[in-house]
Amino acid sequence: MTSAEPTTLVTPDMIASKGVWGPETKSYPISESDIRKWAIAVYWPETPPRIYWDADYASSTKWGGIIAPEDFNPFAWPPERPASRQSAGPVPGKKPAKGENILNGGQTDTFFIPMRPGDVITSRSRLSHWEERQGRNGLTIFAYNESEWHNQKGELVKRRISIGVRY
Amino acid sequence: MAKNVYFEDVKVGDEVPAFERKTDFMNWNRYAAVNDEFVFLHMDDEVGKAAGQGAAFGMGNLRWAYVLNALRNWIGDEAQVRELSMQFRAINHKNDVLTTVATVAQKRVEGGEHLIDLEINVRNQDGVMTAPGHATVVVPARG
Numbered sequence: 001m002t003s004a005e006p007t008t009l010v011t012p013d014m015i016a017s018k019g020v021w022g023p024e025t026k027s028y029p030i031s032e033s034d035i036r037k038w039a040i041a042v043y044w045p046e047t048p049p050r051i052y053w054d055a056d057y058a059s060s061t062k063w064g065g066i067i068a069p070e071d072f073n074p075f076a077w078p079p080e081r082p083a084s085r086q087s088a089g090p091v092p093g094k095k096p097a098k099g100e101n102i103l104n105g106g107q108t109d110t111f112f113i114p115m116r117p118g119d120v121i122t123s124r125s126r127l128s129h130w131e132e133r134q135g136r137n138g139l140t141i142f143a144y145n146e147s148e149w150h151n152q153k154g155e156l157v158k159r160r161i162s163i164g165v166r167y
Numbered sequence: 168m169a170k171n172v173y174f175e176d177v178k179v180g181d182e183v184p185a186f187e188r189k190t191d192f193m194n195w196n197r198y199a200a201v202n203d204e205f206v207f208l209h210m211d212d213e214v215g216k217a218a219g220q221g222a223a224f225g226m227g228n229l230r231w232a233y234v235l236n237a238l239r240n241w242i243g244d245e246a247q248v249r250e251l252s253m254q255f256r257a258i259n260h261k262n263d264v265l266t267t268v269a270t271v272a273q274k275r276v277e278g279g280e281h282l283i284d285l286e287i288n289v290r291n292q293d294g295v296m297t298a299p300g301h302a303t304v305v306v307p308a309r310g
Contacts, residue, residue, distance in 0.1 A: 106256075
């Protein structure tokens with residue numbers, strides 16, 4: 001550790017936003033093609049289950065139609081990209097400063113109503129709490145973020161607590 | 168298949184059939200495309216090295232998907248995954264062979280639902296358990 005090493009990775013923004021729900025984000029309507037492509041990607045190179053792409057088969061199940069995989073992300077591909085959303089984490093040609101390295105630490109999801117073609121999902125999230133400790137990458141912070149997704153009928157789709165790691 | 172597993176037929180200690188993938192750019196790039204996850208750490212070896220991880224590495228959420236796939240393949244289309252929790256503790260390097268591990272830990276009936284709790288992990292080709300966690304699935308009962 002050098003003398004320039006910070007003693008904390010907690011930022012003023014984190015303190016100010018702790019426990020405060022951020023603005024709601026609304027997805028574009030989910031399409032059958034979005035679901036089919038997602039399923040192909042996560043099952044590659046195997047043919048994904050028909051429930052994700054075959055409307056005739058899906059209509060014969062208790063769901064009555066195609067549903068999305070639990071992990072489907074309807075918020076991918078927004079047209080507007082502020083600089084903060086262009087690429088998370090370090091960039092080529094620049095040695096990351098302490099605290100600029102990121103990892104996905106994991107998550108806990110609780111799934112309720114499945115997503116379907118035509119659904120519009122609304123999400124809100126907040127920083128719940130954090131822990132800081134010395135790890136194999138030196139001082140490391142684990143930030144716990146809580147989010148909720150609802151569909152256009154107001155039904156709860158998913159609750160997530162995710163762990164963002166910075167070191 | 169719509170229904171694969173009935174509550175009565177599951178025993179504590181049962182192992183869920185594994186979902187296995189060798190992860191290379193065919194998997195990573197497709198996942199990046201659908202999840203819009205174009206992060207230098209997942210694409211550029213120099214950035215991965217500068218971050219102390221040796222090279223570019225795979226997305227935790229792809230391992231997450233593999234576990235969901237294993238659970239889905241096991242329970243069938245009409246049962247539900249209610250909860251999944253995982254910690255990504257080890258990096259997924261290119262060409263790793265990842266194998267899901269899911270073992271029945273407990274069965275319970277709650278609020279009229281037949282629930283099965285499982286211990287979860289993802290093992291790599293070196294035997295490293297990369298992503299410990301737990302899951303709960305809701306399955307039909309024969310009764």
